[in-house]
Amino acid sequence: MNGAQALIRTLVDARVDVCFSNPGTSEMHFVAALDQVPEMRGVLCLFEGVATGAADGYGRMTGRPASVLLHLGPGLANGLANLHNARRARTPIVTVVGDHAGYHKAYDSPLESDIDALAGTVSGWVRRSARSADIGDDAAAAVAAARTAPGQIATLVLPADTSWSAGAASAAPLPVEAPAAVPDDALAAVAAVLASGEPCALLVGGGATRTRGLVAASRVAAAAGAPLFCETFPARLERGAGRPVVERLPRAADQVTRRLAGVRHLVLVGVRSPVSFFAYPDQPSDLVPDGCQVHELGTVADDLPGALERLADLVGAPAEAVLQPAGRPELPTGELSLDSIGRILGALLPEGAIVVDEGVTSTRQMPGPTAGAPPHDWLTLTGGAIGQGLPVATGAAVAAPGRPVICLEGDGSAMYTVSALWTQAREGLDVTTLVFSNRSYRILEGELANVGAAASGPRARDLLELGRPELDFAAMATGMGVPATRARTAEDLIQQFRRALAEPGPHLIDVVLPGP
Template sequence: MNGAQALIRTLVDGGVDVCFGNPGTSEMHFVAALDTVPEMRGVLCLFEGVATGAADGYGRMTGRPAGVLLHLGPGLANGLANLHNARRAATPMVPVVGDHAGYHKQYDSPLDSDIDALAGTVSRWMRRSETSADVARDAAEAIAAARTAPGGIATLILPADVSWSEGAAPAAPQPAGGPRPVPEDAVAGVAALLTSGEPCAVLVGGAATREAGLRAAGRVARAAGARLFCETFPARLERGAGLPPVERLPRAGQQVAARLAGVRHLVCVGARPPVEFFAYPDRPSSLVPEGCAVHVLAEGADDVVGALDRLADLVAPGVEPDLQPLQRPELPTGPLTPDAVGAALGALLPEGAVVVDEGVTSTRQMPVPTAGAPRHDWLTLTGGAIGQGLPVATGAAVAAPGRRVVCLEGDGSAMYTISALWTQAREQLDVTTVVFSNRSYRILEGELRNVGAEASGPRSRDLLELSRPDLDFVSLAAGMGVPGSRATTAEEFVEQFRRAVTEPGPHVIDAVLTVP
């Protein structure tokens, strides 16, 4: 058995049975070995950023790592933006990055690079396998590292000669590390301040944005009279009818300040204190109000849900959380605005849907009209590096067959990883993509004002507007085998979205927005 065969068998035995990839010459023995381990599902992506983003979506939905096969340092570099997002989401993932054969490295061939340095920027664990006898053990350790709480990226660098050399054997799975327990005195201290009578808020993130954590946090908030917030960009937020409602903190700093005004104690549970996305002239970087104390009950690697349960038992014995009732808005009519799209989503979102949100400016108000829709998941742009939406939707659909994935995508960010549509068509994934066509990088227009700059002339405007020519997402989708339609009114969008979420396979709706 060669190194590649032992590696793939070890991955499958360790629960890694999907690999998103864009291979090259150095990875050909890994590709050939797929025929010897049929339990491994290989999913071809036409760009490495699609492969890494798809593995992110898969890991968020399953809690298990997917493999990612990347070609040398340049392939890894092409996937780094979505590896950055996955790192911020604490997504379990095992990238396998091919490298030149060890004896070839001395010649500094054109594709040679410092893979270790690149991988180190996003990896919580990293190793270069030196021999075929090492690779299976290294793979087992990578899986365990990726699954150790709260989850993360464990990168295995696979030289070509290690891959093709014989003498390897599979390795048994290794146990992953569980979450750290939160000390009793920490829980008791937070309980004391929540019952002190001073204005408090609870900010949840990480594992606390799933049902168990939200129910415990909802009990605490109701009993203590505290406000309950969710971090701005949760990796996966479970929401909808029958679950405790939680308000996501907005992205804009002034709006965060308004939400937290008057709060004297901010309790962070699996979330970091809020900060500005960027530095702005004459504005503080921290968004914690002056005079508000921050108390960290549990960090990402801690037993976040367990700490919340114990806190609820102290603060709210016998108290049940408030639950979101089923409440759908009326179907919209008239101009196609972001608010109209939000109302249509709230009215038509199918039960069990997975919403992947990279609509940026167009989806800021979406949580309100969709709050009372049937239960669903909401996945967000955790690291801020755009080009995430279409790939994450692809991976989420592979992870959750039978559930409709709805990808809310900006027109500018869609172009970063548009080739994900081809993978969706090839795999026949149930993904409905809504592209918000406002013909501009609209978020940057607001950022100009925030930093005190102006762009009123043709040269500066050309770097913000998506025109000359206009992007045609119906044609782009058709070219990759995905049926598409264009909506210019609310009525057209309702008809197209209703059809798209009930038909199998991928669909694209080019939502041409009415822009004031």
Template sequence: MSDVNGAQALIRTLVDGGVDVCFSNPGTSEMHFVAALDHVPEMRGVLCLFEGVATGAADGYGRMTDRPASVLLHLGPGLANGLANLHNARRARTPVVTVVGDHAGYHKAYDSPLESDIDALAGTVSGWLRRSAGAADVGADAADAVAAARTSPGRIATLILPADTSWSVGAAVAAPRPVEAPAAVPADAVAAIAAVLTSGEPCALLVGAGATRTRGLVAAARVAAAIGAPLYCETFPARLERGAGRPAVERLPRAADQAARRLAGVRHLVLVGAQAPVSFFAYPDQPSSLVPEGCEVHELGTVADDLPAALEQLAELVGAPAEAPLQAAARPELPTGELTLDAIGRLLGALLPEGAIVVDEGVTSTRQLPGPTAGAPAHDWLTLTGGAIGQGLPVATGAAVACPDRPVVCLEGDGSAMYTISALWTQAREQLDVTTLVFSNRSYRILEGELANVGAAASGPRSRDLLELGRPELDFAAMASGMGVPATRARTAEELADQFRRALAEPGPHLIDVVLPGS
């Protein structure tokens, strides 16, 4: 019998399958996994102080590498703490291998305090779910989990690892499973879309997963140019490659009325890896679907297909130009004076470094940024795909682990920052090059607008009190410094420009508390 225990076989199988980072918040039932890290030094363990940081970091890592990281969580409550960012990862179609420890099989009948229905919890976010029955099964289960996570376009694979399965010997390492390449969109399906686009009726293209990288965008821009149609991408793309030298694409606005105006008059909406647009929430007397009345929706393949190749075929069929229109390089002048949202947009457009990874959870504070940053050097933009706030700092952490040679800029709202503020500690511990701008307006500003949207009103101090973040004031510079992250506070455009330059020039993480007017 092999003297390798289940945990050792699991980690070795993960590493052999290309999963060599584990974002972790372990407990007693995962201690053999922790000990096994010394036997498989190729696995990088990254400690996170909250499970939502671990799951969000795995999301950021997967978005930037197109391969999964692993996450180690402690029983059902640990998984529950990480569910919000697993929800975001699921909506981003990010590959993640989640390992959740469980009680030893013989112990579960005693209903100890941490006993819960892990399978049910995991099922809410997992595209693949399995419980290892014994040490002899762990290697094969792990190999299957990696293959499932890497199945195009990526999904969350969850492996439940009972403690006795982890510590028992007799396990064997399993070889990596083959991963199928994305399927080709049938030629007749591409031809049918070409016929729609050349019908002479008003059309629009909406791209999403699989088509928001440069290759897909170039082909989509060629198609749009050939037929004179607008090109949009989903409101919250998992990873949008943009900037100078890349095709310009407008994100469909989050506000339902603005999105509806963009699509007004369109008779044919072609989806490329995107979902048909819907309102973020239900509002009284407003439609949920944002597809215009009388507009027909067409899909060019599915998210599991090779969408860039299909777009290139489509471009040829519609007689598209050989070259796509590309965004010209342009830098706004540095602003001076008050730190308005317009000034912040121009400042970032002027100073954003080449190759930056921008993680955007600024919510209301970053809506004006796409315009002034469009001509900045080529960069990637990662957004809040699932709407569950507390994503920005963890995703930035994972992106920095994935791409240590690229600067990461995290644009963070003050309310959402408090959900996962402990990510700063992990950034300091790992010395990650993340520059975080916290936009301090001292309120849940987005909810102030939502009150009107849903027909409610904050008519008195008790209702307004639930939307304000004062009393006491949140001191982000102090919090960051307390976790080992150098921090400053900016109240003018000149101060922000100086502090942002210095943060980008120095290695390791930095935080700037951007104090907005009126806060």
């Protein structure tokens, strides 16, 4: 078998059986091999940033890596921003970057560039597979690296001659180590802090934002009389009726400071100490209050749910977590606002929904009205690189075919990777996208003031303005095969959202927000 066949066979045997692809000439043997190893599902994306974002969404929902097939340095470059987000989400991904044949690189033909330098910026593991005889072992190592707790990006650079040469063999999956147990003395130290009687707070992230970890964290928090927060941008937060109550730490620095005021001990579980998203003149970067001590319960690579359960026992926590009661808001009528949209979402969110949230300024009020909706997952923009929502929704839908995916998308962000809609149409994915059209980079209008650049005039404001000309997302979606409508009132949105949820396949609703 040739290298490409051995690679795909090895991936499939390790349960990496989806490949989000945008191939070029150097990857043609990989493409051809898809007919020899039909267990691998190739999903075509029209831009590499869609492929990498889809792999992120897939990995968040399955816990297993998808593979991504990219074309040389420029293809990897196009995929980097969503790999950056995936790195922050600690999503396992096997990135395969095709390269020129080894002997061809010295000729510096037009597509030659420094793939290794690019790969290093987002990958926890990089290897160049120099010979077809090595590709099986290299692929098995890549999967194992991607799956190493807490999950990371493993990049395998695949020269074309490695791919096309014979003499390759597939390799068996390598064992993946279970996450490490947190040592007893670390647990005891945190237990002592929680028993001190001083004001404490818990901040959980990483693998502790799933139900098992949250139940234990909620019990611990109850025992200590401490508030329970989760990180601002969780990769996957399990929430809704019957699940533990947890508050996402706000993004805005001043709001974080207010929420943590008076806390003397901040216990971190799979998350780093809170810092400001950006620096602002004369504002602190470190958001831990003065006089507050920070305690870390293990690292993000540890078995955090297990550690939290042991900690709950140590502190004599109640058996039950504080669970969210079921409850949906009343459906609103009349003019659309962020408040009424939140209530519509809360009223109609289907059970088992996967909500992909890249609403930026438009979705900050959504957690409240959706808290009591049936159990669902909430996936956020982990790395701040916009253009993540549509691709992650695409990958999540591939990962969880029985579950409805709701993508909450800002208009500015949607334009980064809008061709994800085409892949949704092609694959018949059950994704309902709500684009919040406020016709601006609204977040930057606020940031212009936050950084003290308030002396700005019309030329500055014009650079944050998306309404000239107006973006018609319904037209664009239709042009890519996704049925689309436009909602200007609550009644519009309710009717269109219900219909989109009821029908199979992708839909887009252009939610036109009133002007400022």
